[in-house]
Amino acid sequence: MSIRFDRKVAVITGAAMGIGGATARKFAELGASVALLDRDTAELEKTATALGKNARAYTCDVSKGEQVEHAITSAARDFGGIDVLVSNAGIQRYGTAASTSEETWDEVLETNLKGFFLASKYALPHLLARGGGAIVAVGSVQSIAALGNAAAYVASKHGVLGLTRALALDYARQNVRVNCVLPGAIDTPMLRWAASLDPDPQHVLESCDRMHALGRMGRPEEVANAIAFLASDWASFVTGAALLVDGGMMVPAGGMGFQESGTGARAK
Numbered sequence: 001m002s003i004r005f006d007r008k009v010a011v012i013t014g015a016a017m018g019i020g021g022a023t024a025r026k027f028a029e030l031g032a033s034v035a036l037l038d039r040d041t042a043e044l045e046k047t048a049t050a051l052g053k054n055a056r057a058y059t060c061d062v063s064k065g066e067q068v069e070h071a072i073t074s075a076a077r078d079f080g081g082i083d084v085l086v087s088n089a090g091i092q093r094y095g096t097a098a099s100t101s102e103e104t105w106d107e108v109l110e111t112n113l114k115g116f117f118l119a120s121k122y123a124l125p126h127l128l129a130r131g132g133g134a135i136v137a138v139g140s141v142q143s144i145a146a147l148g149n150a151a152a153y154v155a156s157k158h159g160v161l162g163l164t165r166a167l168a169l170d171y172a173r174q175n176v177r178v179n180c181v182l183p184g185a186i187d188t189p190m191l192r193w194a195a196s197l198d199p200d201p202q203h204v205l206e207s208c209d210r211m212h213a214l215g216r217m218g219r220p221e222e223v224a225n226a227i228a229f230l231a232s233d234w235a236s237f238v239t240g241a242a243l244l245v246d247g248g249m250m251v252p253a254g255g256m257g258f259q260e261s262g263t264g265a266r267a268k
């Protein structure tokens with residue numbers, strides 16, 4: 001048995017680029033019809049067009065209920081139903097609790113967490129109409145740990161894991177499995193933008209490589225592979241799970257810096 005999504009319909013948010021773009025390509029390659037949702041219409045159209053006739057673009061801001069409802073209803077009508085939701089759209093903003101403005105807090109929580117709630121709320125009736133389906137959310141290693149100066153982002157990603165578990169429990173008996181992936185640093189436009197905030201972006205990118213036990217950042221398609229697995233029948237007994245896709249970032253006690261510090265923890 002290989003992973004296939006023939007005759008399945010997948011809705012993917014934040015699908016114009018990065019992890020969402022790679023996920024849309026992966027599902028299309030595995031036979032699915034794909035509905036790509038994003039607020040960046042120009043990039044979205046390019047990504048959808050490159051995927052051919054089984055892909056359609058729906059411009060939508062995931063933090064706005066009316067837009068999400070409209071996009072998902074349109075996708076279900078155009079493709080005849082929905083089997084899989086991948087809730088991926090997200091933004092990164094930096095700040096401590098004191099330095100984060102109320103506006104930025106709301107922007108991050110409304111995109112990363114409310115966006116997942118809204119996409120699930122409007123996709124679930126369509127999944128249930130098919131007798132079940134799968135939802136995969138994109139969390140982060142910051143769903144279970146914190147990086148400094150990222151209060152809103154860390155809170156939002158912890159929330160994504162919480163909502164994953166709540167949905168998994170509420171819909172298990174109706175044959176809807178809900179899981180999330182927790183990526184480490186992945187080489188996407190978001191990560192490149194974050195690095196560009198530093199006076200020495202190259203140094204940031206090299207630090208990102210070193211944070212992982214595997215010694216490198218991840219590629220968007222490596223996260224897409226994990227998402228496809230969780231959405232597929234291969235994961236038929238997996239629900240409420242958080243799958244680290246982090247190149248071993250969360251393995252070393254004290255982080256890779258401690259491993260490299262010259263203490264007895266350094267590998268000989």
Ligand SMILES: NC(=O)c1ccc[n+]([C@@H]2O[C@H](COP(=O)([O-])OP(=O)(O)OC[C@H]3O[C@@H](n4cnc5c(N)ncnc54)[C@H](O)[C@@H]3O)[C@@H](O)[C@H]2O)c1
Binds near residue numbers: 061091188190
């Ligand atoms: N890149 C990483 O290192 C990394 C690590 C862990 C988790 N993540 C998570 O993976 C997901 C994808 O990240 P990425 O790195 O591919 O980001 P990206 O910025 O490269 O792509 C994100 C996409 O989401 C879209 N988007 C943002 N806000 C939106 C909104 N309100 N409505 C609709 N679309 C919106 C953007 O237009 C963009 O196309 C995010 O949830 C992010 O938090 C990324």
